[in-house]
Amino acid sequence: MTKTKHEKPPRRVTMTDVARLAGCSQATVSFVLNNATGVKISAETRGKVIEAARSLGYGAASLIHRPLLKNIRSGSIGFLCDQLATSPEAVNAIEGARQACWEEGVTILVAQSMGNSDMEKKAVETMLRGGIDGLIYMTIFTRQVTPPEFLHDLPVPIVLLNCFSADHSFPSVVPDETAGGFDATNALIRLGHRRIATIIGEPFMSATQDRLKGYRKALAKAGIAYDADLVAEGNWSPTSGFEATQRFLALKERPTAFFCQNDRMASGCYNALRDAGLNIPQDVSVIGYDDDELCRHVRPQLSTLILPHRAMGAWAIGQLETMTPRTAQTYPLTKMDCNLIERASLAGTGQAVPAR
CATH class of the missing domain: 3.40.50.2300 (Response regulator)
Incomplete structure (x- = not known):
């Protein structure tokens, strides 16, 4: 197996970053940088987009490498x-x-x-x-x-x-879903959480199995006993995340953190926590997976892992x-890391532990 690891490179500059600096939409950035025809964009806006892209190093700072495709002859x-x-x-x-x-x-x-x-x-x-x-x-x-x-x-x-x-x-x-499950869980452990619930996806899927394997590995490495009561099966939907969270909150000793195996289940988790009168992250920390667009629209913004597609x-x-x-x-099979994106949904318990 070949492991491709992105070791904390400078954060990849995206079209969203360029759009924010240029004061326009991401669609406008795409039209300008791809020289789209049939779209009327003012010279001033074009100039702002190009200047923003240059100043941020858009393209040059991208994780995506642009090879010289000598062997692709037909185009x-x-x-x-x-x-x-x-x-x-x-x-x-x-x-x-x-x-x-x-x-x-x-x-x-x-x-x-x-x-x-x-x-x-x-x-x-x-x-x-x-x-x-x-x-x-x-x-x-x-x-x-x-x-x-x-x-x-x-x-x-x-x-x-x-x-x-x-x-x-x-x-x-x-x-690398196992490493992703480990990193998500370990991020919560580093903040001092010991009772970490996880809402998994459909159990027949490889991603579900591997993310759960990573969860268990992180617990074992930290010396935290695996507790089956803190694992609930979902189906990737917000409703399943909501219902699983309700079951966790009914436990005699409720979790202080939730690792949801996708962001949609995490959004359901958010709603259940709010219905219970709990604040994120002051009372409970939540981390998702996939870096769905909704991560940036829920409040607080959701910490998650990004799939490297x-x-x-x-x-x-x-x-x-x-x-x-x-x-x-x-x-060999190549596996790529699912990098952690920390936003505002995580907080320590006051008993944070060093990174392992």
Whole structure:
């Protein structure tokens, strides 16, 4: 297994940062920096956006590396995903791939298959007729897959994104969910919390299992006994987060902190805590997962872990650049860190402990 660790680099400058400095919307920044046609933007606004981007080092300070794509000759790469509309992860991965090759004039051709094997094959055949030089194969849920047989016979290199195969016949990249669960729980432990409840997602999912594994590892490392009463099953929805929190608050000794395995369940947790007359973070600390847009709109803003799908998309482009068409070899599974974003939903108990 290859571990890609972002060791506290300077925070990645985003379009949101540029928009804030330039005093305009993120959409305007995107239009200006991508030289969009058919959009009327004043010269003054364009100048402000460009100056803001330069002063912040937008692009240069990005975690996304832009390689020189010498081996991508046709100017196009295929991107096949089972689902596009269920969550922002697919869009983020596509955007990461786009940013990694945009300056070289490479086009990302995207198709959705809904997991249908016939549609997968048809979509890839259409992409091949369009002359793609590589294919990124993505699943929306992190999991082990059995790649369709036809992938092994394609004349272009292939990368698996957010999934992997048992035989490791393709380069693959996934989030390091176990490390993410550990980091979320450890952040609460460092603040002095000992009774940490966790609301997990659907238990059959790999992300759920690995985030729970990280939670348990952090507790064990801190010498805190695992308590099954502090683990509740949710289904990723706000309602399940609300109901699980109510059950926790009914315990004789209630938790002082909550680790919710996604931000939507955390929003339900917020509502249950407020209904109980508790203040965040003065009475209870809460941390989520995914860095959903809602994190910045709830009050207090929600601390969370960010899924690295943009960086994974860029990584996939870099792999395609260095690969040759199908050769008989195996590849290590690459895992990328889910970096912690601390906002206003965390507070110490007065018994904070040093970082371990």
